[in-house]
Amino acid sequence: MIIYRAKNYQDMSRKAANIISAQIIMKPDCVLGLATGSSPVGTYQQLIEWYKKGDLDFSHVTSINLDEYKGLGPDNCQSYRYFMNTNLFDHVNIDKNRTFVPNGLEMDSEKACSDYNQIIAREGGIDLQLLGLGHNGHIGFNEPGAAFEKETHCIDLTESTIEANKRFFASEEDVPKQAYTMGIKSIMQARKILVIISGESKADILKEILYGPITPAIPASILQLHNDVTIVADEAALSKLPE
Ligand SMILES: N[C@@H]1[C@@H](O)[C@H](O)[C@@H](COP(=O)(O)O)O[C@@H]1O
Numbered sequence: 001m002i003i004y005r006a007k008n009y010q011d012m013s014r015k016a017a018n019i020i021s022a023q024i025i026m027k028p029d030c031v032l033g034l035a036t037g038s039s040p041v042g043t044y045q046q047l048i049e050w051y052k053k054g055d056l057d058f059s060h061v062t063s064i065n066l067d068e069y070k071g072l073g074p075d076n077c078q079s080y081r082y083f084m085n086t087n088l089f090d091h092v093n094i095d096k097n098r099t100f101v102p103n104g105l106e107m108d109s110e111k112a113c114s115d116y117n118q119i120i121a122r123e124g125g126i127d128l129q130l131l132g133l134g135h136n137g138h139i140g141f142n143e144p145g146a147a148f149e150k151e152t153h154c155i156d157l158t159e160s161t162i163e164a165n166k167r168f169f170a171s172e173e174d175v176p177k178q179a180y181t182m183g184i185k186s187i188m189q190a191r192k193i194l195v196i197i198s199g200e201s202k203a204d205i206l207k208e209i210l211y212g213p214i215t216p217a218i219p220a221s222i223l224q225l226h227n228d229v230t231i232v233a234d235e236a237a238l239s240k241l242p243e
Pocket residue numbers: 035036037038039040066067131132133134135138139140141161165
């Protein structure tokens with residue numbers, strides 16, 4: 001595991017974008033596993049800037065996102081498909097047909113998840129998976145207690161995640177209660193993993209996932225067992241780690 005220390009959110013974003021760019025340059029037809037949330041927004045902005053300068057080409061890239069709220073479609077501004085379109089895909093030359101997000105409008109959970117597993121397998125797996133980190137140690141929407149051996153599945157969001165995500169919705173009642181997410185097994189099968197973490201509010205959980213026991217109670221703790229993980233965290237997020 002490599003840990004890069006970034007000065008702040010902007011520096012973290014630039015470092016993470018550098019790692020993603022290197023992946024695209026080394027393998028132009030790579031499969032990127034992408035994430036939503038506030039953590040990757042700056043990374044995507046940096047990638048867009050480099051694309052606009054002519055330094056990056058997404059035309060052969062495939063992307064597979066981690067998760068989607070069950071019940072929300074692409075036109076809903078809170079859906080993760082909408083987030084990806086507006087924060088990245090609309091601004092670069094990626095072929096939208098090669099961008100995948102679980103189908104939030106498929107109400108048959110089993111079908112939505114098995115379709116998504118098939119897509120991941122068909123695309124040959126993920127070369128580089130970008131991850132943010134939930135305050136309770138969740139990755140994607142794998143909440144504490146999620147079994148490590150799961151692929152894409154439907155989950156019930158925990159109260160703390162609903163609470164954390166309600167800032168994006170008109171009211172707490174509007175936050176969907178379920179989501180489709182790649183499982184820990186799908187994430188761990190990615191060839192490389194890049195985790196971005198910013199802010200003091202993530203400092204305790206970052207320490208826990210790095211130094212604590214590997215347990216489904218803290219889903220991200222499993223990353224200790226992956227052989228190619230890079231963490232880019234800012235000083236505030238790293239503030240609780242031993243020197
Ligand atoms: N499903 C997403 C996760 O993929 C993300 O990592 C997490 C942290 O979000 P943020 O980066 O906004 O702290 O939020 C959501 O729950």
